[in-house]
Amino acid sequence: MQSLFSRGKVPLICVPVTAKTKEELEEQLEVVVEKAPDLIEWRADFFEKLNDTELVIEAIHDIKEKTAVPLLFTIRSEKEGGEAISLTEAEKVELISVIAEKTNIDFIDYEVKNDRAHVEKVRDMTKKNDVGLILSFHDFTKTPSENELLKIASLMEFYGADVAKLAVMPQEKDDVYRLLNATKTIDELLDIPVITMSMGKLGVMSRIIGWLYGSRLTFAVGVERSAPGQVPIEKLREAIEAVQQISD
Numbered sequence: 001m002q003s004l005f006s007r008g009k010v011p012l013i014c015v016p017v018t019a020k021t022k023e024e025l026e027e028q029l030e031v032v033v034e035k036a037p038d039l040i041e042w043r044a045d046f047f048e049k050l051n052d053t054e055l056v057i058e059a060i061h062d063i064k065e066k067t068a069v070p071l072l073f074t075i076r077s078e079k080e081g082g083e084a085i086s087l088t089e090a091e092k093v094e095l096i097s098v099i100a101e102k103t104n105i106d107f108i109d110y111e112v113k114n115d116r117a118h119v120e121k122v123r124d125m126t127k128k129n130d131v132g133l134i135l136s137f138h139d140f141t142k143t144p145s146e147n148e149l150l151k152i153a154s155l156m157e158f159y160g161a162d163v164a165k166l167a168v169m170p171q172e173k174d175d176v177y178r179l180l181n182a183t184k185t186i187d188e189l190l191d192i193p194v195i196t197m198s199m200g201k202l203g204v205m206s207r208i209i210g211w212l213y214g215s216r217l218t219f220a221v222g223v224e225r226s227a228p229g230q231v232p233i234e235k236l237r238e239a240i241e242a243v244q245q246i247s248d
Helices: 022-034 053-066 089-102 116-128 146-159 173-189 204-213 233-247
Strands: 012-017 039-043 071-074 107-111 132-139 163-168 194-198 217-221
Touching (some): 012 022, 022 053, 116 146, 146 173, 173 204, 204 217, 217 233
Parallel strands (some): 039 071
């Protein structure tokens, strides 16, 4: 699981799909697969029938049949930038548990700020079924201090995450630099891979050069943005390649 996130010359690129229906999911997937990302994220909080467990499982099976690209399943909470859904947190955890058990999903994202019991149940189910767990944290209003970001990432490792993800919002350029410096520290001190990004227009730089500080993956647009500041995958690749050529 962590082997996908082994340090490389350039970062992995993940592209989200944000379909509301199964038909839209198939259409978006066709477009995204052609762009050859390293990882596909299904942002299932956009899916209108998320409460239909069998349909969700069927959709995952369909995706896995159509592409060998590893799949990340995410239900982003409204408080961390996701869509409003009808499921309670306990119901969300139960759905995630069923997905881990009954599908060949590669990775599951779960927010570290949820109740500890929920985080631990998700960790137990992913570990039992050999599914990679990305514990995540998103702050859409500010960029916490370097020390606070390190504490959050350390908590993710303590809970047993396979990968730690931190996404924050800058209010000024110094916030972006702080996130990059925190990334370097986290990458040096933790034993698990880290993914970081500074969101919005101010933070675009972090999506392009974050890998130089230790971030193993960056998100790009395939069809529609799932977070502010995401860059179309073609432009992101060009920018990363340019940075790589200069830095080699």
